[in-house]
Amino acid sequence: MRLLPAAAGSGIVFRRTDLDNFEIPATGRNVAKVSYATSLMRQGVLISTTEHLLSAFIGMGVDNVIVEIDNLELPILDGSALPYVEAFARVGIREQRRRRETLRILQPVEVREGEKFIAVYPGGGYRISYTIDFPAPIGHERTCVDLAAEMYGTEIAPARTFGYKADERKLREMGLIRGASPESTIILGEKGPVNGPLRFPDEYVRHKVLDLIGDLALAGRRLEGHVVAMRAGHAMHTALVARLLKDRSAWELAHVPVAPPEATSEAQAETDSGVAQAALAGA
Numbered sequence: 001m002r003l004l005p006a007a008a009g010s011g012i013v014f015r016r017t018d019l020d021n022f023e024i025p026a027t028g029r030n031v032a033k034v035s036y037a038t039s040l041m042r043q044g045v046l047i048s049t050t051e052h053l054l055s056a057f058i059g060m061g062v063d064n065v066i067v068e069i070d071n072l073e074l075p076i077l078d079g080s081a082l083p084y085v086e087a088f089a090r091v092g093i094r095e096q097r098r099r100r101e102t103l104r105i106l107q108p109v110e111v112r113e114g115e116k117f118i119a120v121y122p123g124g125g126y127r128i129s130y131t132i133d134f135p136a137p138i139g140h141e142r143t144c145v146d147l148a149a150e151m152y153g154t155e156i157a158p159a160r161t162f163g164y165k166a167d168e169r170k171l172r173e174m175g176l177i178r179g180a181s182p183e184s185t186i187i188l189g190e191k192g193p194v195n196g197p198l199r200f201p202d203e204y205v206r207h208k209v210l211d212l213i214g215d216l217a218l219a220g221r222r223l224e225g226h227v228v229a230m231r232a233g234h235a236m237h238t239a240l241v242a243r244l245l246k247d248r249s250a251w252e253l254a255h256v257p258v259a260p261p262e263a264t265s266e267a268q269a270e271t272d273s274g275v276a277q278a279a280l281a282g283a
């Protein structure tokens with residue numbers, strides 16, 4: 001896989017180098033089947049497990065990028081988005097000559113399915129409240145984050161995916177966790193992880209936030225609003241995107257708000273024109 005700089009306004013685009021550079025833009029229109037991971041499909045061409053890379057782009061403020069890949073599945077790496085964030089840091093992120101747009105929520109949009117719930121409400125920044133309730137040993141966890149606080153790289157990106165040892169054979173037979181291994185997944189036994197310590201005491205719910213950010217990237221812009229998710233997963237996340245894109249009265253495209261009043265005059269002058277879009281600096 002290779003990440004390339006892209007022109008302002010071009011968004012996030014996947015390119016299958018093994019299929020004549022066929023391109024699949026990361027938008028809600030191209031969401032394919034959603035089970036244990038999120039996949040994109042256009043004209044029968046698939047890209048699977050997109051959520052961790054998309055999460056890293058949104059979390060670190062990369063608006064425009066081309067993702068070249070020579071097969072259908074993105075690498076699982078260590079099961080988190082940290083390797084991507086570190087790779088961005090190595091090449092740098094460059095500001096571009098165009099203002100960044102957000103998808104500003106104007107009216108609540110809710111999706112409920114039994115005990116599962118996800119919604120987005122109007123509000124400043126990009127706040128996420130996530131509640132999970134899994135069988136032991138995970139149980140109940142809740143976290144609230146605001147991506148505007150620039151904490152993604154340290155607080156969310158390192159959180160790894162997880163799975164139950166008891167489900168392992170079943171999932172493998174279904175072909176759902178082909179890439180999963182003790183190096184790429186927290187494997188849960190009856191009393192806790194069987195492959196080493198957690199990176200955070202609440203690493204599971206943090207990973208759900210990571211996934212959510214990646215899946216909501218398919219709305220095409222970073223959200224400006226407050227997302228509330230309970231017992232959700234990829235299917236609920238992408239259902240919210242679909243509902244949102246269908247309900248044109250629930251949002252508007254807006255420029256990122258100007259800096260707070262205490263900003264220096266120089267900084268103020270810069271932000272009066274809004275926050276710039278960004279692309280990866282290197283090739």
Ligand SMILES: [Zn+2]
Pocket residue numbers: 051052161207211
């Ligand atoms: Zn994940």
